[in-house]
Amino acid sequence: MKGIIQKYFSTKRLILLIIAMAILIFIPALENRRLLNIAIIALMYVTLGESWNLLSGMSGLFSINHALFFGLGTYGVTFGLNKLGFSVLGSILLGLAMNLVAATIVGYIGTKLSGLYFTMAFIGLWQTVYTFSYQFFSITGGSLGLSMPRELLLSKRTLYFIALIMAIASMIFYQFIRRSRLGTNFVALKENPDLANALGSNIRGYRFLSTIISACMASFAGSFYAFYMMTNNPEVFSGIISLKIIMVVIVGGMGHVFGPLLGISFVIMDELIRGMMPSQFAPFSVIIYGFALIIMAMVKPEGLISIFKKKPKDNGVAAKQSKKATA
Amino acid sequence: MMLMSVENMNVHLGGLHIIQGVDFHVNEGELVVIVGANGAGKSTTVRTISGLNPCASGKVMFEDAEVTNMSAADIAGKGISMVPEGRQLFPELTAKENLLMGAFHYRKNRKLVQEQLETVYNMFPVLKKYEGRIASTFSGGEQQMITIGRGLMSRPKIMMIDELSLGLAPIVIESLFKVIKELNATGMSILLIEQNARQALKIADRGYVMENGVITMEGTGMELLNNEHVKSAYLGL
Numbered sequence: 001m002k003g004i005i006q007k008y009f010s011t012k013r014l015i016l017l018i019i020a021m022a023i024l025i026f027i028p029a030l031e032n033r034r035l036l037n038i039a040i041i042a043l044m045y046v047t048l049g050e051s052w053n054l055l056s057g058m059s060g061l062f063s064i065n066h067a068l069f070f071g072l073g074t075y076g077v078t079f080g081l082n083k084l085g086f087s088v089l090g091s092i093l094l095g096l097a098m099n100l101v102a103a104t105i106v107g108y109i110g111t112k113l114s115g116l117y118f119t120m121a122f123i124g125l126w127q128t129v130y131t132f133s134y135q136f137f138s139i140t141g142g143s144l145g146l147s148m149p150r151e152l153l154l155s156k157r158t159l160y161f162i163a164l165i166m167a168i169a170s171m172i173f174y175q176f177i178r179r180s181r182l183g184t185n186f187v188a189l190k191e192n193p194d195l196a197n198a199l200g201s202n203i204r205g206y207r208f209l210s211t212i213i214s215a216c217m218a219s220f221a222g223s224f225y226a227f228y229m230m231t232n233n234p235e236v237f238s239g240i241i242s243l244k245i246i247m248v249v250i251v252g253g254m255g256h257v258f259g260p261l262l263g264i265s266f267v268i269m270d271e272l273i274r275g276m277m278p279s280q281f282a283p284f285s286v287i288i289y290g291f292a293l294i295i296m297a298m299v300k301p302e303g304l305i306s307i308f309k310k311k312p313k314d315n316g317v318a319a320k321q322s323k324k325a326t327a
Numbered sequence: 328m329m330l331m332s333v334e335n336m337n338v339h340l341g342g343l344h345i346i347q348g349v350d351f352h353v354n355e356g357e358l359v360v361i362v363g364a365n366g367a368g369k370s371t372t373v374r375t376i377s378g379l380n381p382c383a384s385g386k387v388m389f390e391d392a393e394v395t396n397m398s399a400a401d402i403a404g405k406g407i408s409m410v411p412e413g414r415q416l417f418p419e420l421t422a423k424e425n426l427l428m429g430a431f432h433y434r435k436n437r438k439l440v441q442e443q444l445e446t447v448y449n450m451f452p453v454l455k456k457y458e459g460r461i462a463s464t465f466s467g468g469e470q471q472m473i474t475i476g477r478g479l480m481s482r483p484k485i486m487m488i489d490e491l492s493l494g495l496a497p498i499v500i501e502s503l504f505k506v507i508k509e510l511n512a513t514g515m516s517i518l519l520i521e522q523n524a525r526q527a528l529k530i531a532d533r534g535y536v537m538e539n540g541v542i543t544m545e546g547t548g549m550e551l552l553n554n555e556h557v558k559s560a561y562l563g564l
Contacts, residue, residue: 191417200403200431
């Protein structure tokens with residue numbers, strides 16, 4: 001067991017992680033509703049961030065509308081509970097099934113096309129679903145949405161802990177995949193698909209698999225959001241959510257398990273600024289975090305994670321040693 | 328015995344007729360070198376054999392079976408391993424992960440993978456020492472060792488090595504050629520593509536000279552080294 005832990009996390013990281021967890025567990029004890037709401041949303045973005053990170057950071061398929069998978073998870077739950085009379089588990093599975101269908105389509109496109117074409121096809125599918133959610137009132141509830149049964153209302157504290165468990169599970173899952181042979185192949189097909197193919201790797205299969213795994217992770221976050229909002233709304237498909245998912249990972253550090261965890265500082269900042277401003281100026285918060293993003297891109301282009309990375313000095317010494325070894 | 332043969336291969340790329348009816352073969356346990364100038368079509372030949380470029384006409388035979396235009400993954404599974412030009416690695420993966428990528432088609436057999444990994448580590452001890460390091464932090468020579476090791480990881484019957492010496496220091500090139508020679512001595516068939524004609528032909532059993540998409544000359548390594556045309560065009564004598 002100890003060996004397994006050491007394989008995945010170094011001791012220093014583990015201590016940092018435990019401190020972070022301790023803080024996270026005490027947030028609900030503060031009895032501050034506003035803080036708790038921000039924490040729930042931020043933790044949800046960790047799960048979404050890891051999901052995006054797996055598809056785009058690890059496998060190199062740039063998903064520009066990740067809210068598609070997120071929204072389908074939300075609609076699966078509300079639609080299952082409200083229209084079909086499914087149980088809670090059944091409706092979560094419905095969301096998952098809808099995501100599997102979407103991921104199959106996206107994955108199929110992803111195996112045929114790559115790069116910009118993949119992104120374009122993704123936008124096409126997303127726009128179809130977005131329009132559908134607005135227009136088909138009888139099925140989706142249109143812009144009013146479908147409400148959830150009242151007896152399923154959960155306390156904010158319960159929601160917080162569900163979000164926390166989901167965030168931790170998704171991080172562990174991400175790291176588990178990255179360290180497995182599957183993750184090796186995902187990274188390989190991101191960095192050099194031609195070469196991976198020449199070595200015998202089935203790149204189509206892996207692209208497909210990566211899309212499906214990522215969609216399922218986002219689906220769980222979406223289902224959770226349905227319980228948080230107690231209704232659905234076409235805005236779960238909106239580009240703003242997609243953009244936030246992407247920002248969370250890019251601000252934190254792409255292709256790294258702790259990227260989304262650091263990146264949620266961006267979401268927290270956004271929520272705090274909105275809260276502090278008078279309501280008529282709230283949209284101007286975009287200007288502030290827009291500036292923050294530009295400064296980030298200039299100062300830490302690799303994301304906040306680069307603060308914690310080893311200094312290049314160590315690498316220099318190692319390179320010298322290895323040269324001696326070759327000679 | 329003939330292991331791999333290419334018969335009248337034609338390849339078109341981007342509207343250009345790059346390979347114009349190339350014939351050559353590699354016998355079992357042989358070290359064959361193809362030399363030629365830039366743009367002669369050497370790399371295209373190798374890429375076509377490994378299934379990365381479509382072959383317009385002609386045949387690639389491997390162990391008495393046709394492998395022309397099969398998928399790259401299937402060709403790798405048959406035992407044709409390619410070491411691509413310019414030290415192509417997966418820079419974000421560790422040295423060990425890079426090596427394991429080569430063992431894809433028999434990845435289920437963990438014991439065999441481990442055995443093969445030990446063989447590669449014995450050949451390049453420096454890789455064992457730094458197996459957990461990210462590939463992009465290795466020096467050029469070491470990166471080339473990783474690509475050769477990765478090619479070996481697939482337990483190939485023939486290795487096609489494209490531009491072994493590209494952008495490496497002379498002393499590193501020499502040691503890598505020594506490794507290739509040793510590898511060949513263990514019975515591995517090798518097809519080496521080189522611009523560094525002198526060193527390559529010295530260790531080769533046989534050689535071909537390629538010019539503008541056709542093979543213009545063939546002979547043993549020594550014959551080619553002493554040929555007047557090769558001397559003036561590729562050795563600068």
